Amino acid sequence: MHKILKDGVEAASILWRDFIWLVTAILLVRPAFWAADDAFGHVPHSPLLGIAFYIGFMLLCVTAHELGHAVAGSLMGYRIHMIVVAAAGYRPPVRKFQYIFLTDSGDFGGYVFGTTPTLKNWAKRNAIFFAGGPLANLLLAAALFVAARNGAGDALKGVVANLALVSLVIGTQSLVPYSSRNGKSHSDGAQLLALMRGKRISAEENRASLLQGLHLDGQDATLWDDRVVAEIESGEVESDWRAFRDHMLLHRYLAFGDLQKAKRLLEKSDAVKDGTLPSLTIEYAFLVALLDGDAGRADDLLGKAPDDACEKDFSFLRAKAVVHAIRGERDRAIAAVADARRIAKEEHRPLDENENALFLAIEQGRALPRQWQRRQAA
Numbered sequence: 131m132h133k134i135l136k137d138g139v140e141a142a143s144i145l146w147r148d149f150i151w152l153v154t155a156i157l158l159v160r161p162a163f164w165a166a167d168d169a170f171g172h173v174p175h176s177p178l179l180g181i182a183f184y185i186g187f188m189l190l191c192v193t194a195h196e197l198g199h200a201v202a203g204s205l206m207g208y209r210i211h212m213i214v215v216a217a218a219g220y221r222p223p224v225r226k227f228q229y230i231f232l233t234d235s236g237d238f239g240g241y242v243f244g245t246t247p248t249l250k251n252w253a254k255r256n257a258i259f260f261a262g263g264p265l266a267n268l269l270l271a272a273a274l275f276v277a278a279r280n281g282a283g284d285a286l287k288g289v290v291a292n293l294a295l296v297s298l299v300i301g302t303q304s305l306v307p308y309s310s311r312n313g314k315s316h317s318d319g320a321q322l323l324a325l326m327r328g329k330r331i332s333a334e335e336n337r338a339s340l341l342q343g344l345h346l347d348g349q350d351a352t353l354w355d356d357r358v359v360a361e362i363e364s365g366e367v368e369s370d371w372r373a374f375r376d377h378m379l380l381h382r383y384l385a386f387g388d389l390q391k392a393k394r395l396l397e398k399s400d401a402v403k404d405g406t407l408p409s410l411t412i413e414y415a416f417l418v419a420l421l422d423g424d425a426g427r428a429d430d431l432l433g434k435a436p437d438d439a440c441e442k443d444f445s446f447l448r449a450k451a452v453v454h455a456i457r458g459e460r461d462r463a464i465a466a467v468a469d470a471r472r473i474a475k476e477e478h479r480p481l482d483e484n485e486n487a488l489f490l491a492i493e494q495g496r497a498l499p500r501q502w503q504r505r506q507a508a
C-alpha cells in the first residue's frame with residue numbers, strides 16, 4: 131500500500147477507536163447522574179455525587195466484563211495470566227494484585243491476558259473467550275432490568291435500572307470493531323469478526339503470547355509447563371520476540387543447572403550475534419569462560435557490553451571473576467567476586483547454591499565447578 135494511504139488508514143483507525151470510547155464515556159454520564167438523583171434526590175444537587183456514581187458504575191461493569199472473559203477462558207482451557215480493571219491488575223496464577231499503568235487496550239477500561247497451550251481447534255474456544263466479556267455485560271444488564279422491574283423502593287429501582295444501562299452500553303460498545311492505538315490489541319467485536327472471516331492466530335503469535343505468559347507468571351522457571359516450553363523451543367517466533375525467547379529459555383536452562391544447553395542456546399542466538407540484548411552476551415561470555423576455559427574469547431565478548439554494565443552488573447562481575455580466575459589473576463578475581471557479592475546484597479538478590487559454590491572456589495583458589503545443581507523451587 132502507498133505510504134500516505136497507509137498512514138491515513140492508521141490515523142483513521144485511531145480516530146475511530148477514540149471516537150467509540152468518547153461516545154461510550156458520554157453515554158455513561160446520564161445514567162450515572164440519574165442514579166445519583168434517584169439515590170440522593172433530596173440532597174442539594176452535587177456533581178460530585180454524579181461523578182462518584184459514574185466511576186463506581188464504570189468500575190463495576192468493566193469488572194463484570196473482564197471477569198466474563200476470564201471465566202469463559204478458564205472454562206475453555208485458557209490459562210489466565212492477568213485481569214486488569216482500570217489501574218488494578220490481578221495475576222491469578224500467583225494470586226497477586228499489582229498497579230497497572232493502562233494506556234492502551236482492546237477493552238474499554240481493562241483487559242484480560244490469557245494463553246492457550248495449543249493451536250488445534252481453538253477458533254471456537256477463542257470466540258467464546260472473546261464473547262465472554264460482552265456476554266457478561268448483557269446478562270448483567272438483563273438481570274438488573276428484571277430486578278428493577280420487580281424490586282421494591284423507587285430510589286433503589288432507579289439506581290439498579292441505571293446501572294443496567296451502563297452495563298448495556300459497555301457490553302455493546304465492546305462489540306463494535308476497533309483496534310487499540312498501537313494497533314496490537316483489538317476490541318472483542320474486531321476479534322470475533324476476524325475469527326468469523328477465518329483469521330487464525332499463527333503459531334508464531336501463539337508462542338509470543340506463551341512467552342509473555344510465562345514471564346508474567348514470574349514463577350520459578352523449573353515450574354514452567356513442559357509442554358509450553360517444548361512448544362517455544364520447537365518453533366520459530368517473529369524477530370521482535372527472539373531475544374526475549376532466548377532470555378526466557380536461558381532462565382529455564384540455568385534454573386535446571388543445564389549449562390551446556392544454555393551455552394548451545396546462546397551460540398545460536400541472533401541476540402548475542404547482533405548484541406541486541408547485552409545481558410545475553412554477558413551470560414554467554416560467562417559460559418564460554420567457565421565451560422571452555424577460553425578467557426580471551428570471553429573477555430572479547432565482555433568488551434561488547436555497555437560501559438555502565440561493568441561496575442554495576444552482577445552477571446558481568448561474575449563473568450569477569452571467572453575470566454581472572456582462569457588467567458590465574460587471583461587478586462583481581464577475588465576483587466570481582468567481592469563486587470558481585472556487594473551488588474547482590476544491594477539488590478536483595480540472595481545467591482543460589484551454584485553461585486555460592488563458584489564464588490567460594492574462586493576465593494579459595496580451587497578448581498571452578500563446571501556442573502550446576504537444579505535450583506530448588508521456592
Ligand SMILES: [Zn+2]
Pocket residue numbers: 195199236237260263264304318
Ligand atoms: Zn472484552
